[in-house]
Amino acid sequence: MAVVEQEPVLLRAYQFTPEPDSASWSAVLHICVMTVDHKKIGIMYVIMALVFLVIGGIEALLIRFQLLFPRNNLIGPETFNGLFTMHGTTMVFFVGMPILIGIGNYLVPLMIGARDMAFPRLNAFGFWATLFGGLLLYFCFVTGGAPTMGWFAYAPLTEHTFARSAATDFWALGLAVSGFGTLTAGINFIATILAMRAPGMTLRKIPFFVWTMLWTAVLILFAIPPLTVALTMILLDRNLGTHFFDVQNGGSAFLWQHLFWFFGHPEVYILILPVFGMVSEVIPVFSRKVLFGYEFMAAATAAIAFISLGVWAHHMYAVGMSRVVDLYFAAASLVVSIPTGIKLFNWLATMYGGRIILASPMLFAVGFLSMFLIGGLTGIMLAVVPFDLQLTDSYFVVGHFHWVLIGGTLFGTFAGIHYWYPKVTGRMLSERLASWQFWLLYVGFILTFGPMHVAGFLGMPRRIYTYDAGLGWDFWNQVTTIGAIIQVPSYAILVFNLITSLWKGQPAGDNPWHAWTLEWATTSPPPAYNFETIPTVHSRRPLWDLSHPDDPDWKYE
Amino acid sequence: MNNARLETIPANLIRSLPLPPPVALERGLSPAQWGMISFLVSEVALFSTLIVVYLTFRGSDLSGPTPAILSRTLVFCTTFCLIASSVTIHFAVKSLSCGERSAFLRWWTASILLGLVFLAGTAYEWRELIVIHDLTIGRNLFGSTYYTLVGFHALHVTAGVVLMLTVLGLTLNRLVSFSNRAGVALVSWYWHFVDCVWLVVFAVVYLA
Ligand SMILES: [Cu+2]
Numbered sequence: 001m002a003v004v005e006q007e008p009v010l011l012r013a014y015q016f017t018p019e020p021d022s023a024s025w026s027a028v029l030h031i032c033v034m035t036v037d038h039k040k041i042g043i044m045y046v047i048m049a050l051v052f053l054v055i056g057g058i059e060a061l062l063i064r065f066q067l068l069f070p071r072n073n074l075i076g077p078e079t080f081n082g083l084f085t086m087h088g089t090t091m092v093f094f095v096g097m098p099i100l101i102g103i104g105n106y107l108v109p110l111m112i113g114a115r116d117m118a119f120p121r122l123n124a125f126g127f128w129a130t131l132f133g134g135l136l137l138y139f140c141f142v143t144g145g146a147p148t149m150g151w152f153a154y155a156p157l158t159e160h161t162f163a164r165s166a167a168t169d170f171w172a173l174g175l176a177v178s179g180f181g182t183l184t185a186g187i188n189f190i191a192t193i194l195a196m197r198a199p200g201m202t203l204r205k206i207p208f209f210v211w212t213m214l215w216t217a218v219l220i221l222f223a224i225p226p227l228t229v230a231l232t233m234i235l236l237d238r239n240l241g242t243h244f245f246d247v248q249n250g251g252s253a254f255l256w257q258h259l260f261w262f263f264g265h266p267e268v269y270i271l272i273l274p275v276f277g278m279v280s281e282v283i284p285v286f287s288r289k290v291l292f293g294y295e296f297m298a299a300a301t302a303a304i305a306f307i308s309l310g311v312w313a314h315h316m317y318a319v320g321m322s323r324v325v326d327l328y329f330a331a332a333s334l335v336v337s338i339p340t341g342i343k344l345f346n347w348l349a350t351m352y353g354g355r356i357i358l359a360s361p362m363l364f365a366v367g368f369l370s371m372f373l374i375g376g377l378t379g380i381m382l383a384v385v386p387f388d389l390q391l392t393d394s395y396f397v398v399g400h401f402h403w404v405l406i407g408g409t410l411f412g413t414f415a416g417i418h419y420w421y422p423k424v425t426g427r428m429l430s431e432r433l434a435s436w437q438f439w440l441l442y443v444g445f446i447l448t449f450g451p452m453h454v455a456g457f458l459g460m461p462r463r464i465y466t467y468d469a470g471l472g473w474d475f476w477n478q479v480t481t482i483g484a485i486i487q488v489p490s491y492a493i494l495v496f497n498l499i500t501s502l503w504k505g506q507p508a509g510d511n512p513w514h515a516w517t518l519e520w521a522t523t524s525p526p527p528a529y530n531f532e533t534i535p536t537v538h539s540r541r542p543l544w545d546l547s548h549p550d551d552p553d554w555k556y557e
Numbered sequence: 558m559n560n561a562r563l564e565t566i567p568a569n570l571i572r573s574l575p576l577p578p579p580v581a582l583e584r585g586l587s588p589a590q591w592g593m594i595s596f597l598v599s600e601v602a603l604f605s606t607l608i609v610v611y612l613t614f615r616g617s618d619l620s621g622p623t624p625a626i627l628s629r630t631l632v633f634c635t636t637f638c639l640i641a642s643s644v645t646i647h648f649a650v651k652s653l654s655c656g657e658r659s660a661f662l663r664w665w666t667a668s669i670l671l672g673l674v675f676l677a678g679t680a681y682e683w684r685e686l687i688v689i690h691d692l693t694i695g696r697n698l699f700g701s702t703y704y705t706l707v708g709f710h711a712l713h714v715t716a717g718v719v720l721m722l723t724v725l726g727l728t729l730n731r732l733v734s735f736s737n738r739a740g741v742a743l744v745s746w747y748w749h750f751v752d753c754v755w756l757v758v759f760a761v762v763y764l765a
Pocket of ligand 1: 264265268311312315
């Protein structure tokens with residue numbers, strides 16, 4: 001008798017009934033504008049990020065064509081400066097953050113057995129603030145050209161003396177507005193994860209992706225407000241005549257660097273922690289094993305979040321801070337490699353002895369592992385003060401952070417997109433197209449960013465719009481540009497695959513990967529209310545418990 | 558699909574299956590409370606940055622007014638008002654939790670008035686600084702940092718007063734009662750926070 005009572009109530013939700021056919025554009029637009037559903041908002045975030053990815057990618061291609069030959073005159077120096085500023089700003093603020101927040105938005109409530117985020121209307125507000133922040137940034141083109149000071153906007157280049165057009169104001173306003181949206185998303189994630197978990201799902205039993213989103217949200221709380229203050233100071237300097245960064249009148253360029261990097265370093269972890277979470281979901285499922293050392297992984301995530309708040313000045317060695325300060329920041333930055341290393345080894349240990357299924361999500365996850373390792377190693381090199389002093393502001397640095405952001409964030413995000421696309425749409429992506437996409441990206445990526453390291457060693461500074469022949473840089477720049485061209489069809493294939501699979505893809509069913517977390521318990525796509533009955537959870541793998549009642553996980557946790 | 562294995566198990570075996578331990582209900586803060594706490598944490602980061610900026614530039618002016626021109630008498634009074642408003646709002650929330658509507662209205666209105674007095678004091682102080690001491694936001698670094706820090710705080714006080722006025726209006730329309738005490742308490746959390754920030758700003762700008 002008791003068996004029946006105690007049985008987990010993981011009932012299948014009602015069969016998803018699509019909303020009344022909304023063929024007309026105005027009807028679709030109406031749904032987009034009015035919705036407060038976390039799933040629709042999540043999809044909107046991801047689509048927005050993909051659109052900005054194309055825009056930022058085109059900017060990158062223009063940069064690469066300019067650098068294809070020495071003394072090339074395709075675009076002038078002013079345009080070149082505008083392009084790298086917009087490329088960096090777009091990729092960090094309007095591709096990286098929205099795509100991760102969007103995926104988190106879609107998955108967190110499903111994974112913890114909630115019906116929506118804690119504050120659905122605030123959630124919608126966050127999306128629209130992010131989108132309008134991006135539009136505000138691109139509004140600068142209407143005022144006569146992009147801002148030209150680079151994405152970290154070192155003072156005093158942002159002062160009115162050096163940037164007379166309104167472009168810099170639009171840049172600061174756009175980032176402040178979207179930052180506000182990001183902040184509300186962070187608040188929403190924390191409230192949702194801490195207070196809306198399904199019965200039985202203690203914090204020690206949440207899916208690992210949810211755990212990493214929690215720490216991402218904590219980093220958002222600490223990192224975004226200082227940036228908001230700094231951007232306000234730029235706007236006040238430019239419009240009300242204050243002197244914060246006005247070096248002629250006692251302002252401090254150094255202060256901007258501190259404020260920006262106090263945001264900027266945690267920002268890279270905002271861009272990578274959710275990816276750690278996605279990969280930690282994918283690797284166990286495609287190795288058919290539990291995540292190795294969940295507790296250690298969880299502690300490592302928290303440790304990374306904490307340490308990352310205290311290492312920002314490793315971007316500033318070249319300023320000439322004191323030796324003690326340099327040493328502290330070098331040591332603290334090197335410490336980050338310990339929890340990160342724990343993660344890498346735990347992923348490998350999860351795969352070790354597993355029955356590995358190399359489907360597309362796993363392919364991207366393995367790509368992530370290999371590439372993130374290399375990006376992490378060049379990061380350790382740059383944390384060492386003398387090494388950094390030699391290569392600061394060179395193409396080596398450009399190679400390093402692209403290696404982390406594409407090899408890490410992008411590969412991991414693609415793993416996640418391929419993994420959860422069947423849940424979101426009810427259809428499988430084409431595996432053939434996915435492997436084409438993967439290999440083109442893999443080869444193109446290595447050809448693009450590998451040579452940058454070499455060019456950096458050969459002394460090529462970043463952000464120069466052209467160079468003389470005979471410096472030994474021609475060849476490496478040409479390989480880089482070829483690599484960038486190879487990447488183009490990869491993104492085209494992704495978009496093609498995402499769109500055509502909507503009707504061509506195999507029907508996915510509820511749980512095509514035989515995964516174990518709650519989002520796979522409901523239908524694909526999930527109904528608006530996610531779960532008909534809020535499930536009760538006894539372990540980290542509720543669906544395993546359900547299908548193996550004789551040998552459930554909760555006996556071992 | 559997930560129930561497949563369950564169905565293949567003979568009925569007599571089902572009885573021998575292990576039973577999961579009973580799920581203990583977790584008692585914690587509500588989503589709204591966690592939301593307010595995380596918002597306030599981000600506000601701590603915001604004001605910490607502003608205070609660091611103020612301290613960075615303190616005493617670095619070569620010309621123009623210095624913090625010495627600030628009138629402490631006035632600020633002691635406004636600070637007292639703000640502390641008092643924290644006390645009154647505490648009693649307001651307490652009255653609401655006891656279901657005493659008229660007491661709540663009295664305490665709540667008192668808090669709003671004290672907040673308004675604080676804002677009026679700031680306005681008067683700024684007028685003096687601008688007209689008598691010629692300290693504008695663009696005059697020197699003290700002006701830039703002082704108005705930015707105190708201005709950001711005054712903005713938060715204004716937001717708090719608007720919030721409290723909204724609650725007052727809703728109460729007068731009998732839309733806020735005992736059952737809304739949790740939401741009203743959140744407003745008071747925000748107000749206490751703004752008061753605490755002021756104490757730090759007060760110490761950094763006026764006492765140091
Ligand atoms: Cu860094």
